[in-house]
Amino acid sequence: MSVQVNGPSPSNPITPPSGALRPRLAFVGCGYLGSTYAACFAELGYEVVGMDVSVEKVAKLSQGVLPFHEPGLEALLKRNIDSGRLRFTTSVEEIAEFADVHFICVGTPQRPDSDGADLSYVEAAVTELAPHLSRKALIVGKSTVPVGTATWVEELVARHAPPEAGIEVAWSPEFLQEGFAVEDVLRPNRVVFGVNSDWARGMLYAVHKGVFELAAAEDRQVPVVACDFATAELVKVAANAFLATKISFINAMADLCDTTGGDVTLLARAIGYDDRIGPKFLRAGVGFGGGCLPKDIRAFVARAEELGVGDSLRFLGEVDRINARRRTKVVTMAAEMCGRVSGPAGPDLSGLKIALLGVTFKANSDDVRDSPALSVARKLMRAGAVVTAYDPEGMATAKDVVPDVIYAKNIPEAVEGADLVCVLTAWEEFRHTDPAALTGLVDHARVIDGTNSLDPVLWTGAGWKYRGMGRPAHG
Structure with missing residues (x-):
């Protein structure tokens, strides 16, 4: 439809059906996505209710307790609960009465029997909410879904909502990066509106007016892409597929560098200066993980197969396989550094104590879903x-996921007596660790830098043997 910057200035602005000056917002599903958006939009001045079926989760959020780690978010949560702009509930009836716009923020995990996305949580959220909507409202999907879902949600609404209410559907995908989510909501690099009517489009502009006002005050621009349902649904999965491809590409180059003696960090820097490529997501390492990229690219391929265009996305299967091989690579490197041979069953690391620095899938998060670090831990223990x-x-x-690992209180306790140290998450604490202070604690000063974030010269100067991912050996 169109691309605009910071939204329009309509001569006849949309009046929220509730009669409030600004649309009242509900976020259905208060996990990472929903609670982040709820707190941030309350910070922008909107009246917000978050709804979740979990009594325990709602109780914690209502007390200002964040059930996960995200820098800066808990302060926003507490401040806006205290201001009265934000509250949480388990009542569908309450949000139906209150809100003009209902954002669906529930999970879409991989199905247990296939690579496709499980939409049962989306279906439950819509079918439970729709019958209680007695006046016009907008249901907006934020969850990452297969293309075609928004039209299906429209059909669900038509079957379950009172016809006279005139409920409409839109899709506005999220682009949150864990560890930077507050900035991503308050200062997005773009927003996407998938709409079927001028009214839905106007409501979404009204919902984001606070975002546009903040951008104008800071002399920034926020591109707004207004489009059809299919395009809006494809944006998020296409972006994730591209990022995953870029990560796996540089990891494939790391394998070539290992074989030829090249240095993938210099290679990445050189190709990153090309503005057609750019430097971001070109750090070779143990690969991607988390709750989005792995399951999203698999669901993307599965949906393409359903639509008869699976050949077009078949390369994403290799992207996924390259990513999986990075985890095995660490185990192979560990055996090589410790002088162990590999048999038909793989390396024998019996009797070795190996310290892992990092268990989350990325820094600035406590998320261990599909964590490369924990996958490596399992392989090392096997x-x-x-x-x-x-x-x-x-x-x-992590203790709930891999209980057999011994969890230490700090870095020195983790590395004490170790035959090998593996840095597997790029926390700043690890990058700034003094290797000389650790040399006397380990049995053997050997380190695998699975994040390529350490300084090889500094570590080898402190007496360590250093191996990076796709970098020449040092020490």
């Missing part, structure tokens, strides 16, 4: 190693 780990934020969640 090879016979005793694994000790430390992470600034993720150990409580």
Whole structure:
């Protein structure tokens, strides 16, 4: 339809059906996505209610307690609860009465029986909400979904909502980066509106007026892409597929550098200066993880197969396989550095103590979903190693996923007596660690830099043998 900057200045602005000066907002599903958006839009001055079926989660959020780690978010949560602009509930009836716009923020995990996305949470959210909507309202999908979902949601609404209410549907995908989510909501690099009517489009502009006002005050621009449903649904999965491809590409180059003696960090820097490529997401390492990229690219391929265009996305299967091989690569490197041979069953690491620095899938998060670090931990333990780990934020969640790892209180405790140290999450704490202070704690001063974030000269100067991912060996 169109691309605009900071929204229009309509001569006849949309009046919210509730009669409020600004649209009243509800966020259905108060996990990472919903609670982040709820707190941030309350910070922008909107009246907001977050709704979740979990009584325990709602109780914690209502007390200003964030059930996950995200820098800066808990302060916003507490401040806006205290101001009265933000509250949480388990009542569908309450949000139906209150809100003009209902954002669907529930999870879309991979189905247990296939690579496709499980839309049961989306279906439950819509079918439970729709019958209680007695006046005109807009249901907006934010969850990452297969193309075609928004039209299906329209059909659900038509079956379950009172016809006289005139409920409409839109799709506005989220682009949150864990660790930077507050900035991504308050200062987005773009917003996308998938709409079927001028009214829905106007409502979404009204909902984002606070975002545009903040941008104007800071002399920034926020591109607004107004488009059809299919385009809006494809934007998020296409972006994630592209990022995953870029990460796997540089990791494939790391394998070539290992074979030829090249340095992938210099290679990445050289190609990143080309503005057609850019430097971001070109750090070779143990690969991507988390709750989005792995399952999203698999669901993308699965949906393409359903639509008869699977050949067009078949390359994403290799992107996924390259990513999986990075985790095995660390185990192979560990065996090589420790002088262990590999048999038909793989490396034998029996009797070795290996310390892992990092268990989350990325820094500035406590998220361990599909974490490369925990995958490496499992593989090392299967090879016979005793694994000790430390992470600034993720150990409580990691203990539930991989309980057999020994979790340490700090870096020195984790590395004490280690035959090998593996840095697997790019926390600043690890990058700034003094290697000389650790030399006397380990049994053997050997380090695998699975994030390529350490300074090889500094570590080898402190007596360590250093191996990076796609970098020449040092020491």
